[in-house]
Each structure stands twice: as structure tokens, then as C-alpha cells.
Amino acid sequence: MYLYNSLTHRKEEFISIRPRKVSMYTCGPTVYHYAHIGNLRTYIMEDVLQKYIEYCGQKVERVMNITDVGHLTSDGDTGDDKMLKGAKRENKTVMEIAEFYTNAFFKDCEKLNIKKTDTVVPATSCISDFIKVISSLIENDHAYIAGGNVYFDTSKPEKYYVFGDVSGEDLAVGVRDGVEEDCNKRNKADFALWFTKSKFDDQELKWDSPWGVGYPGWHIECSCISMKYLGEYLDIHCGGIDNIFPHHTNEIAQSEAYLGHKWCNFWFHVHHLNTASGKMSKSKGEFLTVSLLEERGYDPLVYRYFCLLSHYRKSLVFTWENLDNAVVSYNKLVDKIVPLIDAQGKVDDYDFKRLKKLFTDSLDNDLNTSMAITAIHEVLRSDADPATRLALIKDFDRVLGIGIVEAAEKIFHKDDAEPVPDEVMALVRERAEARKIRSYALADKLRLQIESMGYEVRETRKGTEVKKIEPRIVRMRDEKKQEDK
Numbered sequence: 244m245y246l247y248n249s250l251t252h253r254k255e256e257f258i259s260i261r262p263r264k265v266s267m268y269t270c271g272p273t274v275y276h277y278a279h280i281g282n283l284r285t286y287i288m289e290d291v292l293q294k295y296i297e298y299c300g301q302k303v304e305r306v307m308n309i310t311d312v313g314h315l316t317s318d319g320d321t322g323d324d325k326m327l328k329g330a331k332r333e334n335k336t337v338m339e340i341a342e343f344y345t346n347a348f349f350k351d352c353e354k355l356n357i358k359k360t361d362t363v364v365p366a367t368s369c370i371s372d373f374i375k376v377i378s379s380l381i382e383n384d385h386a387y388i389a390g391g392n393v394y395f396d397t398s399k400p401e402k403y404y405v406f407g408d409v410s411g412e413d414l415a416v417g418v419r420d421g422v423e424e425d426c427n428k429r430n431k432a433d434f435a436l437w438f439t440k441s442k443f444d445d446q447e448l449k450w451d452s453p454w455g456v457g458y459p460g461w462h463i464e465c466s467c468i469s470m471k472y473l474g475e476y477l478d479i480h481c482g483g484i485d486n487i488f489p490h491h492t493n494e495i496a497q498s499e500a501y502l503g504h505k506w507c508n509f510w511f512h513v514h515h516l517n518t519a520s521g522k523m524s525k526s527k528g529e530f531l532t533v534s535l536l537e538e539r540g541y542d543p544l545v546y547r548y549f550c551l552l553s554h555y556r557k558s559l560v561f562t563w564e565n566l567d568n569a570v571v572s573y574n575k576l577v578d579k580i581v582p583l584i585d586a587q588g589k590v591d592d593y594d595f596k597r598l599k600k601l602f603t604d605s606l607d608n609d610l611n612t613s614m615a616i617t618a619i620h621e622v623l624r625s626d627a628d629p630a631t632r633l634a635l636i637k638d639f640d641r642v643l644g645i646g647i648v649e650a651a652e653k654i655f656h657k658d659d660a661e662p663v664p665d666e667v668m669a670l671v672r673e674r675a676e677a678r679k680i681r682s683y684a685l686a687d688k689l690r691l692q693i694e695s696m697g698y699e700v701r702e703t704r705k706g707t708e709v710k711k712i713e714p715r716i717v718r719m720r721d722e723k724k725q726e727d728k
């Protein structure tokens with residue numbers, strides 16, 4: 244598999260450090276609010292990556308943190324703690340907020356077919372690990388104490404701006420623009436590893452440390468949790484593109500300063516979901532959640548499908564119209580699978596391998612999910628027998644997780660369960676007679692009458708088919724507009 248590595252800015256062949264075992268670390272959510280569908284785009288694409296690696300026969304050990312302390316509203320170590328902000332907003336304690344939104348996050352993940360990582364680690368459960376690493380960084384002269392806080396000295400690593408996406412000059416421009424400067428820092432890019440009460444007196448959660456009672460910075464948590472659970476060498480680190488700087492840049496600086504060697508080989512970054520007014524973000528306060536999609540009648544898996552139609556390295560614009568287009572395309576795909584559901588017979592090995600290659604070639608090429616969906620269409624169009632086509636689609640959906648076979652099964656079995664009423668069948672027969680004598684105008688009239696009774700009639704290769712018109716997976720935009728009025 245070839246994967247784009249943000250560190251080298253190239254597609255590289257993905258080879259794990261240990262044979263057949265891949266370690267993967269994911270920056271988890273900051274649990275001060277619901278995850279928005281932008282955050283979830285990132286988790287959907289990371290889920291596809293994990294599932295594809297597993298599909299190819301490797302075991303994936305994946306760890307995710309839960310940021311329940313230390314993430315400030317500004318990445319420049321200034322502003323409020325986001326968790327505290329959430330607690331104040333809802334008049335609850337920080338721990339109550341963390342528990343509520345952590346559960347809400349995993350409920351959303353379940354609805355989107357995102358597999359929960361084997362290990363989920365709240366930052367507040369690892370304070371002693373952070374203290375151990377920070378102490379060692381002070382000892383080896385990569386960190387210093389100033390004004391009651393502990394800072395990482397970014398002038399110490401041989402190369403601090405490892406991703407090359409941001410430079411020291413960019414930061415200097417930010418400062419000229421009036422960003423408040425922390426005068427404790429030796430260098431502009433230095434970042435806090437540990438805050439003491441001297442800086443934020445209203446912080447609710449504080450712990451004792453060799454530097455005073457306080458709390459950890461955000462960046463140190465991911466380094467420590469990753470090293471604790473996945474060891475000194477990491478295969479893949481994931482996150483949204485906004486995490487490249489400063490979060491992942493700082494993670495690399497401190498982890499490698501602590502370990503004394505290279506830490507992580509591959510950096511997988513998912514580009515943003517944007518709205519017409521820019522990046523969807525929790526702090527802006529206006530964002531869409533999975534529950535909101537459901538309230539509007541959308542199946543969450545259609546949102547997953549919508550995400551997979553675009554490459555993860557392209558920003559994706561969310562509009563209701565774009566989502567509706569995805570719905571139409573999803574429904575068409577499911578409709579094509581329905582006739583395969585009762586396919587009998589043996590799977591043809593040759594055809595299976597030949598068509599599977601279209602799918603693996605797509606994902607091997609930097610996880611090209613939209614081409615992987617095209618591969619499903621190729622299977623449906625192919626001359627392979629129905630049992631082989633169905634087996635292939637089931638196999639692909641182990642990775643894509645869009646639930647197309649289950650959706651098709653539901654439609655298929657519903658037809659079985661409910662016989663078509665006699666009065667509808669009488670009209671169907673009348674229509675068939677009309678067609679026989681080429682009275683097409685009458686046949687059309689009868690078809691419309693059948694439709695008005697909630698049934699559709701189609702000519703297929705097997706003969707005339709009558710089935711109940713399913714309520715679509717979502718209502719269309721126009722219907723919603725009517726409703727809004």
C-alpha cells in the first residue's frame with residue numbers, strides 16, 4: 244500500500260516496523276462539546292485506514308486519547324481551558340462534561356460504523372506518566388522552568404519545524420499581528436508542558452507535581468499516551484490537518500527529545516470538512532452533529548458514504564445539496580444490490596480475485612475511497628455471476644462500512660414479508676393486458692394509479708416486478724423545504 248506521508252510530502256510504500264503488526268495512534272476528541280461532522284470525517288477516514296490495513300492481513304493495535312484536560316482555546320498556550328469553558332457553559336463539573344461528551348462521541352462513532360479503538364485513554368488517567376516524561380526532558384536540557392510553568396525549548400531539536408508547513412517567520416508575523424506573547428518563553432515557538440496555578444487559578448482539575456500544583460499542556464498527553472501503550476516506535480500517527488502545527492510538530496519534538504531517536508514513521512492527516520463560511524469548528528459554536536443529520540431524516544451511514552466519495556487529502560465542502568446528491572447515489576447503489584440478495588451458488592474464484600483487484604488497487608493508492616466505490620459499480624456491471632458479485636460487495640464493505648448490503652437486505656425482505664394487495668395486483672394485470680394490445684397510454688395511466696397506491700411496477704428481465712415504494716433513506720431537499728414552511 245502507498246500512503247501519503249505528511250512528514251516527507253510524498254506517497255511512500257507503507258511497511259510496518261514489526262511484521263504483520265501495525266501500531267497506530269489517533270488524536271482523540273476534546274470532550275467539551277459534541278463532535279461535529281467535520282471531526283467525524285477525520286475519524287471515518289482513519290477508520291477506513293485501519294480496516295483496510297486489517298483487510299490486508301495485518302493486525303492493528305490502535306490507541307486513542309480523550310482530551311479531558313489541557314487543551315486551551317488558543318494553540319499559543321493562551322486562553323481558557325476548553326474543558327473549563329464547557330463546564331461553565333453547562334453549569335457542570337469538568338469530569339461530568341468529559342463523561343457526557345465522551346459517551347456521546349462513541350455513540351456517534353457507532354452510528355457511523357467507526358470501530359472503537361482497542362485502547363481509549365483519558366488524559367487525566369496518565370498524569371504520573373506526563374510528570375515522568377517532563378522530568379526527563381528537564382534533566383536532558385530540552386525543557387526549562389519559567390514563571391512557574393515548564394516549557395519545551397524548541398531551539399534544542401536539530402530541526403523543530405519538521406513538517407515544513409510552518410516556519411519561525413510565520414510565527415513572527417502572528418506576533419506582529421497582536422497575538423499576546425508569553426514572556427516566560429525563551430523562543431516564540433516554545434510550548435508549555437506543565438502549567439502551575441500561577442497561570443490559571445480557576446482550573447478545576449489540578450495535580451501535585453515537582454513544579455507545583457498544576458496541570459499538563461495538551462501536546463504532552465498524546466506523546467506520553469502513545470509511548471506508554473504503543474512503545475518507542477510508532478508506525479502511523481493520525482489526525483486532522485489542523486493538528487500538523489503546533490500539535491504534531493510539538494509531539495515529535497518532545498517525543499524524540501525524550502527517546503533520543505526517531506519516533507513515528509507515517510503521519511496521516513485528513514483535510515477539513517468546510518462549510519460555505521470556512522472550516523467547521525466547535526469553537527465557532529455553529530456546527531452540525533450526527534443527531535442533527537438524523538433529525539433531518541438522514542441515515543448517518545449516508546454521511547459516511549458522502550465522506551468516502553472524496554479523497555481524504557482534499558477539503559470537502561458540506562452543503563445539504565451535496566449530501567442529497569450522495570443520498571440519491573447511495574439509494575441507486577442499494578437498489579442495484581437488492582436483486583443479488585438471494586443469489587445462490589458458488590463464488591467464482593477467478594472472477595472474485597480479478598474484481599477484488601480493482602478495489603485493492605484503489606485503496607493501495609493512498610486510500611482512494613472514491614475509486615473503491617467505483618469498484619463496486621464495476622462489480623455490479625460485470626458479467627460475474629450473482630453469488631460472486633454479492634460476495635465481492637460484502638467483502639468490500641468490511642472496509643468501507645457503508646452498510647449497503649444490509650440496506651439492500653432490508654428492502655429485499657420487506658418485499659417478502661408484505662404481499663401486494665389484491666386491488667393493486669388487479670391493476671397490474673389490467674396494465675399487462677393494455678401493454679399486450681399496445682395501448683401504452685392506458686398502461687401509463689394504470690402505472691400512475693398503482694404508484695398513487697404506494698407501489699411501483701417495473702419491467703425487468705425476469706418479467707413484471709411489483710414492489711412497495713420504500714420511504715427513501717432520507718426525504719429530499721424539496722420535501723424538507725415544504726416542511727420548513
Ligand code: AMP
Pocket residue numbers: 270271272273274280281282283284285310481482483484485486513514515516517522523524525
Ligand atoms: P478536537 O475535538 O477539536 O480535538 O478535534 C478532533 C479531531 O477532529 C482532530 O483530529 C482534528 O484535527 C479534527 N478536526 C477538527 N476540525 C475538523 C474539520 N472541520 N474537518 C475535519 N477534521 C477536523
Ligand code: ZN
Pocket residue numbers: 269270271465490
Ligand atoms: Zn494529539
